[in-house]
Amino acid sequence: MSVSDSAHRPSDPEQVSLPVQKDGLGLPLPTRRTPSWPPSPDEDPGLPPFPLEEPGPRPMAPGSLPSPALSLEKEEEEEDEDGEDAEEPEELRSEEHPSQFFAEAQRLREQRLLLDEDVSVGGRVYGVHRVILAAVSSLFRGRLLGSRGLQRPLSLDVTPGAWEAMLTFAYEGVLGPAPRGDVLVAAEALGAPRVKAAAQWGREGAGSTPEDEKQPSQAEELRENLRTMELLYQEGIGCDLELEAGGCRLRVHRAALACGSEFFGAMLLSGMRESQGTEVSLHTISAQDLQLLVSFAYSGVVRARWPGLLRAAQAALRYQSSSCLALCQRALAQGLNPARCLALIPMAEAPGLESLWSKARHYLLTHLPAVALCSTFPSLPLACLAELLDSDELHLLEEFEAFAAARRWLAANPDTQESEAKALLRCVRFGRMSTRELRRVRAAGLPPPLSPDLLRQLMVEAEVPGQERQREPDQALVVIGGDGLRSDMAMRQPSRGVWWARAFRCGVGLVRTVEWGQLPALPAPGRFRHGAASLAGSELYVCGGQDFYGHSNTLASTLRWDPSQGDWEEMAPLCQARSFFPLVALDGLLYALGGRDSGAALSSVETYSPKLNMWRPAPALPAPRFAHAAAVLEGQLYVSGGCGGTGQYLASLLHYDPRLEKPGTLLSPMGVPRAGHVMAALGGRLYVAGGLGETGDLLSFEAYEPRTDSWTHLTPLPSPHVGAAGAVLQGELLVLGGYSHRTYAPSHLIHAFCPGLGRWLCLGTLPRPRAEMPACILTQPTVQQIALVPTGHKTKPGR
Template sequence: MREATHDPATPLATGLSPAELRLLLSFAYTGAVAGPWPAVLEAAETSLRYQAWGLLTLCLDVFTRGLTPETGLDVLAFAVAYGLAQVGRVAEDYILATFPSVVATPAFLDLPAHLLIRLLRSDGLNVLHELEALEAASRWLMANGNGQEDLAKEVLSSVRFALMSGRELKKVPSVAAGVADPKVLRELMVESLAPMAQLPCRVRSLQEVLVVCGGDKLTANLAARKPSRHLWFAHRYLSAVGLVKRVEWRALGHFPDGPRFRHAVAVVGNILYVLGGKCYYGVRDTLASVYRYQPMDDSWERLASMTCGRSYFAAVALGDFIYALGGSSGEIYCTDTVECYDLTPAFPCPRRCQPLPMALCGHAACALDGTLYVSGGCDEACQCQASLLRYSPGEPAKLLAPMNGQRAGHIMEEAGGQLYVAGGLCQRDGQTGYRDQLAFEVYSPKLDIWVLLSPLPHAHVAGGAAVLGGELLVLGGYSHETYKDTHLIHAYQPGTRRWITRGTLPHAYTDFQACVLTVPPALQWVPPVVSGNPPPPGYMP
């Protein structure tokens, strides 16, 4: 009753401003924080000032779940200012992983110097090549340096010149022009390239790395196709001539039972599960075997086989379960059967689940908010589908808004609470046969709508995909219109809404799988760039 008669235009005796009072009362009555991003920041500051712990918990949840390149820097600065270590770690990890997108935001220029230096000195800074780190530092100094030589030297000393190629080093003076004395810049370069400085120079790498598993490829003489049994991981990205960058790939391991392609993989707690696929091209070469791989000790364990062989199918991890959905089973072109593995027992075994509403192969599946989503694929009549299914075990599958176009042999990945689909093939308009599907679109589960984005720059049919460093990576596959395999890796950056070429695969693979894993630090050791030093075991120049 007092609130109803109180004049909100006058400050209270407690020191609360009218804006702060409205904010606290709004939360007390609604239990929610409404408004644009500045309002959420203001709510968090007010909750700390007046110890409104419920409001603070809600704000911190918004911070950690809704990070974007535009808001990540605000959250990091807030966490550092108020000593919120856990929130700060989440924000910092996100900024390091999405650094190219963060640098493009106006908020980057407002970053305090000590936080910029902290980011530039991190081993986890995600840059395509070290020149990107120098470009970011130079952009910040142009806006904040104001001729401060000591500040410029401290910031630029965080750049790892020893990781640059000769071609990149030649570009350093032009990139850093106007932000530091050329003599100081030259001293930093010489100091970092001196032989005694080589050993402590560490390659920048996210804790997680991109891994490609198995697949099908042409032989070196282009005379035949040969399935692969190898697992490779992307160790680092190197600068090269032109738009296509070079990726240094290293061997991680190989399948214990020979090659496989058209298989499926799932990752649970940094453990890789490999299911089904084909070992060769015959009707009877479809596999039902399942393996569990632990990259930290390079160990394989065979689990109970699936109830039937599967290829061209999808496998998704959801909680403590892995679901294998549909696919081609031996002589059966496509099936509607679903089975799942409960991972809690020491020796998981499969069990049959509620089937899909229609038989599918070449489809894609993904988990989001405790639900499985299945998109596209081919039916028993070899017709490409545009459907999206929501599949919850024990409940009837529900048809959601269809995609803007048909697709099969495509990829679907979750990022930022949305589902992205890319690649694959579709039916020709008014004609028989198929064509490459270059359309790229994103699905919002909250709105149940699809939105078209920038199309793929290259065909990727039966390729692989992963989300790493805030980017959607689409890898390999082939073009159905030219029947040429591709070894290209394209990355979509949500912050800049553009596609870039991230590099190339070890080979032009099709029908393979990609995932993200943490690998042993020993595999990521980089030899000093000193003439005469022998390379470590497994090093691939």
């Protein structure tokens, strides 16, 4: 069934009439079996057609406020350098900028710097910044409008406590401690409606307000303060400084500029000539960079497509705007593709961009075949290409891809010295190649003017098997429990094993292995069909599931693994025993969603607070379901598929918001109803893979784009994975284990999908075949500190 077919389904995706007969593992039996077995990428004798880039996220709607930073887009009116069609610039907003802005304003006030207003209250004179107070008070807005330098002190007939509470609100976004009645009087006198609203919340509580309204948070109040100041700037109200650069003139507020930009703050507080006058000419900054820095200081927003973001990052780095630099780096790292990574090469050595370059380098290592097909690949410096080819972390389907990349670069750079070409080709590990790969190398040869003898010499030197490539992730992939076979293969048995992947290795030909280490085992007798999640990458929680195969064996217990203790600790149990459910972490809490108990599907949801060690009911799902999947994408929780209350397979995708009384919103359904599948968030999209459907084992693989509410079919899985574990590690989706409904045999295979290459790769195997288990990602140092003695266990992929 194609995605387009979904438009012809019933309007309610929950209503899919299917048989309810169950298989041996508790899922409904399919009505028909027409399994599809596409060839594995490992068996393709030719180089696969790699796409040049992953479809990137669509831009968010541009903001309604004008931004001088739009001038960054002039050079992008035509098609982007990396082949993308021109799009509306994306609005990127720094969440931390308002708090940093007002923290600096508070520091300046405490040190009596750049003050332009004296206020007398109760016999005491307070120095303030007019533009800060004008953001919350119409009285100060009027004084800012008619300001001509420092005026005589303004005397206010309000209580000192109420005045200081309002000052705290203007500079910190919260009311200071003062009688709320006094604050209300002061708010009326000063024309401060938001201060009045905050005082009414504190005085009367939320009970007197409409249900759909809630008290703004401190961060929201600071954002509103900054937005009001931006409006003052755009209207030119109270601007006391004119900046000029490259023919561009901007009138700004001296205090606001110092708070919003480290560069201008240093200039205005230096005591030099530029800090004294009302006009400043800047000879070392371009008009575009000036507009960017001023706009960001007032808004915390950058509007640009990718090339504009690159320029913005360079400007922020040069002119010391740390929050702008952090925002641009995050956006640049999320939108990487081959051409963009190559564009970042010249910035590789720039101090302050180490984090961005680290991500770009990792992308190059994991997407080299696609990078080699990029039109700008020949411009990659020789030393950089050699470093990539020589790295143990280079992630390839086969070693021939490394040779193909080197050969393409040499063909595009015919002036390369033979000694340099030889050094580059020695980074290719010919000793790891299979016989088939070596035949392809001989058939391809070297591009002219390089001598054919050079290739023969290198291949003779490599007759001794080359060193294996290995990847040691900076995070630990952990697999917990599951349903497997006893070591003697005599019967099925729930597992107690907790394993973590220490390294992924690739030897001669296509032989891949995983080196596993053990963590403390689960308490006896083990469990499967349970949920697991990590908090802050360190604490690991496991709850629910089953310890045997009957309906009465459903568990409610909760276990926690804390590195400070080393062993598992029993915590507060679930309110209701459940299995076949996902456990996810969101905003510091755990959510157990739906599942099955005593053979009945559940719609109930409960949430766990680690601080209180307590489970509490949360708003229920719209309908019962089990064997479904859940993932968090950009702070939003999504639930997909599963089996409904009568055993039907579901295609639905649900946005679950626990803050709402009716938390479920149905989105565009998947192209295929499925249960026992995996779902994960990666690169701004949701991916669902595998599972069981109407036709039996599902190999289908789909991606959901939240901005368009649409699904796309992708390269199918190489083999069945029903009841598998899923995780995202180093930018790849991993699907681990599970079983095949056709044979009921548990799987030990680990398949990884690389979005930028659009293909699956077998990474090796689990320590033992297992299914119905979760996987989590933990921080590597945490695992290494308390892990038991490494087993040194290595596994080879079964074929």
